[in-house]
Amino acid sequence: MLGHFDQRSNYPSNIVHFLRNSPHNTDFNMHTKAIRKSVLSLLLQIGKDSFPNEFLAQLLHANGIIDDIVIIPGTITTPVSAYVRDDVRPLMLNLAGTAHSHPNGVIRPSSTDIRSFAKFGGQCHLILGPPFTFDSWRAFYADGSVRALDIIEDDAGHII
Ligand SMILES: [Zn+2]
Secondary structure: OOOOEOOOOOOEHHHHHHHHOOOOOHHHHOOOOEEEHHHHHHHHHHHHHHOOOOOEEEEEEEOOEEEEEEOOOOOEEEOOEEEOOHHHOOOOOOEEEEEEEOOOOOOOOOHHHHHHHHHHOOOEEEEEOOOOOOOOEEEEOOOOOEEOOEEEOOOOOOOO
16 A cells, blocks of 8 residues: 655654644653753854754654754755755654744744744744853744743753
């Protein structure tokens, strides 16, 4: 039998069906509560290193705490956009959301961003801007509204 692909995500349809009904589907069943400080620090550093271009990463969580990131191969970035092909986005059960930078310093999602949040999935989308300090980022729900996100100090010796 030929494979069928979900129109929205381009993942195999049978897997999308399974995930939508899975208790592990964090998109529907769990809200991310916090981010590890070392991960936020890493994102701020990537934002700084990518400047004046944007960067884009997926955020992974364990038990509601963002603890890792994935940079997707082939991501194309410019000063005003970050683009990932739909057919190369990794499918992960522990996806919390995304992080990307706005080099112009406007820390709010564009209408393109909100469409992209829905496509990626997850309920925690970070936008970071210059000067890429702990005060120059915000977290948003998939609909673009501002949300709270705690920062958790890493355990001594924790290495990412
Ligand atoms: Zn954006």
